[in-house]
């Protein structure tokens with residue numbers, strides 16, 4: 058690196074100076090926003106990796122990224138190679154590198170944790186893909202082409218992953234998406250956790266490989282698509298906020314969580330939520346909503362959850378972030394009504410206790426305590442109690458007990474030639490699981506189509 | 512669902528080229544060592560992508576291979592395992608018949624891989640009969656170990672063959688005489704007064720190449736409570752041959768010194784652990800690079816990164832073949848009196864400085880007392896006192912924080 062520095066040079070020195078660094082240290086001066094590792098940190102961290110044989114992290118990653126190999130490549134200074142390894146297994150490598158809950162996947166089984174602390178796997182793979190996007194993408198192979206096309210409906214993580222894997226397998230793919238491509242990560246995940254350009258470095262790369270049509274698929278269009286394609290992969294996610302079913306739900310000031318997060322992401326200026334916000338729900342989505350409300354300027358944000366902290370199915374990182382933002386969390390509290398005239402004024406709540414009995418999720422069942430009613434004042438109430446699969450046009454599909462679309466182990470639905478994956482079959486999951494589904498489904502679709510051809 | 516095999520999506524680069532009249536798929540081969548002493552191991556290595564292998568050194572029947580165990584030891588440097596690796600191994604226990612069989616099988620199953628044998632003997636007849644027998648198997652090359660640091664079959668007890676200029680030349684001539692057409696490489700030791708003299712002797716003998724260089728004789732450590740040296744064989748031990756990352760700079764110098772002075776092909780070995788080490792070996796004159804310790808540590812799988820790293824490096828440098836790297840750094844090596852005399856001063860980037868003051872204490876006690884403590888633990892360089900030795904730059908824990916400014 059040649060840098061000209063003049064300020065600190067004494068008179069004796071001539072004006073122009075060249076700085077000489079030890080070899081190989083050039084890149085380390087590139088620094089990343091969002092506390093991404095720099096080259097030195099990445100090298101030191103990768104050096105800690107034990108390079109276990111048959112590594113448990115690779116098994117635990119739903120997309121089975123070859124983790125020791127890519128970490129070994131970072132260690133040897135081959136970051137482009139590292140990015141290639143990651144991207145070969147995971148089509149949304151950069152997005153997962155930023156927000157995959159590694160604490161429940163790869164990192165939770167890291168052998169090194171038994172010695173001292175786990176390797177920061179997610180950070181390392183984010184480092185690799187970020188470096189690659191700075192240095193320029195690797196040269197891709199020319200993919201072979203098979204006659205006829207496969208359709209993918211929904212360009213979220215599952216749809217994108219499936220479309221890309223199908224392309225790699227030689228298929229022409231038409232993607233139908235009612236919005237921009239990216240699914241929940243684009244529409245709902247707050248930008249303080251996933252910046253637009255971080256998602257776009259994946260989606261811009263992927264969208265070169267298939268045609269995307271902006272269409273809100275309905276029954277008529279679905280039949281048309283079916284007619285023109287050899288197979289269909291459905292990945293429409295969970296688009297509909299579940300109603301909570303308590304009085305006052307339709308009052309002005311009550312916002313379903315996906316709508317709230319979407320607005321907060323694209324037009325935060327038109328969103329007025331007032332000073333006091335109450336969030337109902339105990340999952341990661343409710344924590345995102347709470348942290349977002351705080352960032353929008355709400356003075357008090359109260360999250361109410363009917364069980365206790367240990368029943369909360371959330372990632373520690375999200376819980377910590379919400380608390381750091383000053384979100385108040387009230388456990389053992391159940392909403393019974395939303396109160397107000399035309400606009401809301403608060404949430405009527407009741408205390409609960411946990412009974413010995415457990416529900417199907419294995420968690421203790423909360424029981425309301427009579428006579429414990431109280432009201433939490435609120436200008437806005439955000440309902441975040443889960444989502445369901447939308448659309449009448451999916452009526453013909455067999456469903457699971459929970460109302461998701463039922464598939465067999467090959468991701469085949471009850472309708473011939475139609476496959477499905479991602480949140481719409483598994484319920485609220487994670488990006489990496491959706492990517493894994495899409496990839497696996499691509500292989501079974503490939504088999505299905507090849508058989509049909511024979 | 513089980514792990515599925517994703518189709519590869521990146522275009523792979525051709526890394527092949529010719530060296531010593533042999534076609535190499537890539538510049539990476541396995542050195543003569545335990546990893547090449549077993550047919551199944553070499554098969555696995557070839558499938559993993561290694562371009563070739565030098566089977567572990569064999570000798571004539573009747574040569575006693577009297578091993579003792581444990582034979583391995585480690586030079587752990589402050590927490591880093593196997594920074595240097597020691598062994599008191601000897602040559603292969605396999606009979607020459609077995610080695611011949613292995614070569615034949617490997618050449619049949621992997622005709623495009625480079626299969627070489629390594630030999631060691633004492634008498635002229637033995638050297639020559641080994642060469643003749645092996646050449647008939649279809650072996651691509653023969654490497655002659657003139658440098659085994661333990662078992663010596665040289666002229667003086669305790670001395671390696673390659674430590675004698677005259678014995679090296681004579682023996683190398685015997686070997687070359689006995690060969691019909693395959694190339695011969697002489698594997699030498701850096702433990703000599705003048706490596707160039709040894710290389711010249713090999714050149715005069717008519718042999719085709721040098722393998723530079725074998726392990727470094729070392730005493731791997733002493734247990735400071737029992738006073739047993741490493742590796743501990745019932746309280747006793749002996750000197751080991753040390754290999755691995757710790758010896759890389761020594762090998763680099765050995766290869767460079769030969770390449771600068773003698774016109775002969777070189778196979779580089781000794782301390783290369785990754786693709787960039789291999790690039791360095793090649794830049795000072797090696798045509799291909801042999802690996803041993805890194806494979807014994809992490810397995811044959813390291814070839815994936817070697818190939819990938821080399822490919823991306825070639826792309827970045829716009830080189831068309833690994834051959835383009837060979838000798839690239841040699842014109843930049845000069846004698847001390849030929850080096851430029853310039854005014855150099857240390858410069859600390861205060862934005863990057865984390866305030867450990869390690870440079871301060873290093874310069875204070877080991878430099879020229881030119882660094883002042885400054886304010887807020889951010890040191891200042893006194894430009895009058897600084898001579899530009901560069902010590903501070905190397906003790907600084909932060910990459911690129913301290914640079915040496917050169918007056919233009």
Ligand SMILES: Cc1cc2nc3c(=O)[nH]c(=O)nc-3n(C[C@H](O)[C@H](O)[C@H](O)COP(=O)(O)OP(=O)(O)OC[C@H]3O[C@@H](n4cnc5c(N)ncnc54)[C@H](O)[C@@H]3O)c2cc1C
Pocket residue numbers: 156157158210211212213214215216233234235236237238239240241242245246247272273274275292293294295296318341342345448478479480481485486487488489491
């Ligand atoms: C607030 C929030 C935060 C989250 N945070 C994380 C996180 O940090 N880490 C993590 O791993 N996971 C997180 N998740 C979960 C993750 O986002 C989902 O599991 C994942 O996006 C599911 O992917 P999918 O492809 O199945 O569906 P989606 O991402 O929902 O994509 C479905 C796509 O289909 C399109 N579509 C729907 N209907 C139609 C139609 N009729 N016609 C055409 N297109 C249609 C939609 O517009 C959308 O683009 C979070 C989820 C939420 C809601």
Ligand SMILES: Cc1cc2nc3c(=O)[nH]c(=O)nc-3n(C[C@H](O)[C@H](O)[C@H](O)COP(=O)(O)O)c2cc1C
Pocket residue numbers: 542543544545567568596598600601602603629656698724725726754755756780781782783801802803804805
């Ligand atoms: C256990 C062990 C056994 C070895 N045996 C032989 C041998 O039989 N013949 C030989 O020429 N070199 C032998 N070597 C040396 C290697 O071939 C190689 O030159 C050396 O290990 C340096 O390379 P490295 O730093 O990549 O390990 C041996 C090395 C080790 C570690």
Ligand code: SF4
Pocket residue numbers: none
């Ligand atoms: S590495 Fe294998 S052969 Fe060597 S001592 Fe351990 S178990 Fe035995």
